[in-house]
Amino acid sequence: MKRGAILDLVLTNEEGLVGDVKLKGSLGCSDHKMMEFKMLRAARRAHSKLTTLDFRKADFSLFRDLLGRIPWDKVLEGGRTQDSGLVFKGHLLQAQEGCIPTQKKSGKNTKRPPWMNKELLGKVKHKKEA
Incomplete structure (x- = not known):
């Protein structure tokens, strides 16, 4: 001190x-x-509720269409790089919210990513043993 x-x-x-x-x-x-x-x-908080994006149920054609409708030249014109990034992020998150649903993670699967299936788990286990 x-x-x-x-x-x-x-x-x-x-x-x-x-x-x-x-x-x-x-x-x-x-x-x-x-x-x-x-x-x-x-x-x-008593329980934390973790939600993730469910890409299996996503409507990517609608997502592509929503982002394609935006006149990016006019939206991003004249702004600083940081401001343009924030504008882009806002549009991206808005389109994501409408096209990609979320799912609640159960307690069983919270420690592994949703794409980690039994086959991949077996391969990772084999790699660790080797």
Whole structure:
């Protein structure tokens, strides 16, 4: 600690997520101090619902048609690269929302991607054994 300066701000992505912040001993010979805190469960969500895009049921012809209707020369004209990227992303996400449905992931399949079928799992297992 340098002359009594102490960290008095803990950043989180949700209010009330961290509590009971305490200052502990130093890290070896460093002037830095360790902090101890508790994660409060009340602020966390009970269940996280993971949804993914279901490309098997997607209507790619409609997706292509929607993006083909946009006059890209006029839409992207005169803008900075970053602004043009944001405009493109907005149009892409809007078309995606209308053409590619989402599916909820079950607890069984949350650790592997949806394209990982039994055949690929067998090959990966064989590779790991080798």
